[in-house]
Amino acid sequence: MKVLHVITGLGIGGAEQQLRLLLPHMDRVRSSVVTLTNPGPVADALRADGVPVAHLGMRGNRDLSALPRLTRLIRRGAFDVVHTHLYRACLYGRVAARLAGVRTVVATEHSLGAAQIEGRPLSAGARALYLAGERLGTTTVAVSDTVARRLVAWGVSPSRVRVVPNGVDVPRFAFDPDARRAARRRLGLAPDAYVVGGVGRLAPGKRFGTLIRAVAALPGEPRLLLVGEGEQRERLERTARECGAADRVVWAGAVDRELPELLSAMDVFVSTSADEAFGLAIVEALAAGLPVRYVACPALDDLPPGEVPGARRIGGSVPEVTAALESVPRERFAVPAAVRRYDIAHSARRLMSLYDRLHHSAPHPVPHPTPHDDLYDGASCR
Structure with a gap:
């Protein structure tokens, strides 16, 4: 199974480090990563671990030219699952995955607090945009039971939420x-x-x-x-x-x-x-x-x-x-x-089981085009 992780940036942060920690334990999948912005220290570490990393070169939240570039990358990569991380990557990644014909689109909600998301105060507009994007995905993964309850309170259907806690080595x-x-x-x-x-x-x-x-x-x-x-x-x-x-x-x-x-x-x-x-x-x-x-x-x-x-x-x-x-x-x-209980290997196993279950129940598998591995040479994908 081929999985593409789409993340907003790869500087040092909790979600970024969690992604790097997970991938070596996901031995039953072939993982690749694309970062919308900031291919920082975690990108270097992922490449050192042997994980292909692409930089989309997104210039800001409203850089809509990133959407067709990301769509082409997903389509050419022949991915079975697209897994998004952090607010901006979830918005763009879900849309691009659907446009590319991927039927299994997972998003992890790392940073939804009681009154903020990713350190920024919540607003009605941010919530509406979040919910609109969430409906384009297959499943939203909450990193704790608390986050799962917050998602449901926001209006996400409980049937679309799964809990896979963050993991620690x-x-x-x-x-x-x-x-x-x-x-x-x-x-x-x-x-x-x-x-x-x-x-x-x-x-x-x-x-x-x-x-x-x-x-x-x-x-x-x-x-x-x-x-x-x-x-x-x-x-x-x-x-x-x-x-x-x-x-x-x-x-x-x-x-x-x-x-x-x-x-x-x-x-x-x-x-x-x-x-x-x-x-x-x-x-x-x-x-x-x-x-x-x-x-x-x-x-x-x-x-x-x-x-x-x-x-x-x-x-x-x-x-x-x-x-x-x-x-x-x-x-x-x-x-x-x-x-x-929060061992990283256990979290990785739960994610792989989720991928398997969702992918095999997808209604219309998409024929895989020929992969273009040159998209993962570490350069900006423009």
Whole structure:
């Protein structure tokens, strides 16, 4: 079976990294990827993994010339399934797949929060456009039960929604004392320093300003290790200076391979985001054995109570986060069995089963034209 994944961009982000993590485990399908924009570090990593990646060269949200180019690419590639990821790719990808005659069109909803989608506030127009595009697909995959409920509340038919949770490579995040020492030396963190950690895009929805203020209010001058990059970097640096904590915040930037090492360097993980679709960074922190304090995490909220004793939901104000951090034990936890439910290999198997079921029940299979593999030479498809 040939599957084309269409994604808005391939910079470092949750959906992008999730796609890269999934593909090596999908050994029963031949996967290719096309990115509408920004063939960034994840595109390079996918190519290094042997996955063909094409860049469509889309110039903006209203670049309608991308639609016929994407349609031709799908038709020539003779794909059995088109799988779209992120809002813009879902809109263009579903239309192009239908125009190309593909009968099985799957979309994963990675980033639908209670009041935002992909970090942007929801609007009536965005919702109407989303629902119009959704009807062109076959199935919408929700990354959590919470997202599935949000989709149905929006107006998506429950019969069109399937839940395939995000996955984590659990062994990759196992705590490593040698990695902890090496990371702390590299970052200038003392071996005995108390290190609070946060991971995510430096964007308003992650509310890292709250975390900076909370850590600044703690006694004993603990350090804050922030892993991620984004448009709020300068504003957050200014917040740290205003709080008198500029010398206590370590900015690690956007990372990929180094993340397990950085989690090993932390003593507690905090997520101050109040609106999440899954909470992947939280699950990764639990896989590293860290105590976790979080404001919102569907991945944990969808589990039976008490299954993750190292994690605790907290309030989202600065005083509440500060109070929560004052009572965190300085110890690693065993990886909860519940975290292993989110093993990436399990998620990949569920997706492959979904492809099989949908493809074999498609009403009118489309004859496959001759593939044009030259579309995947890494160049822009113009």
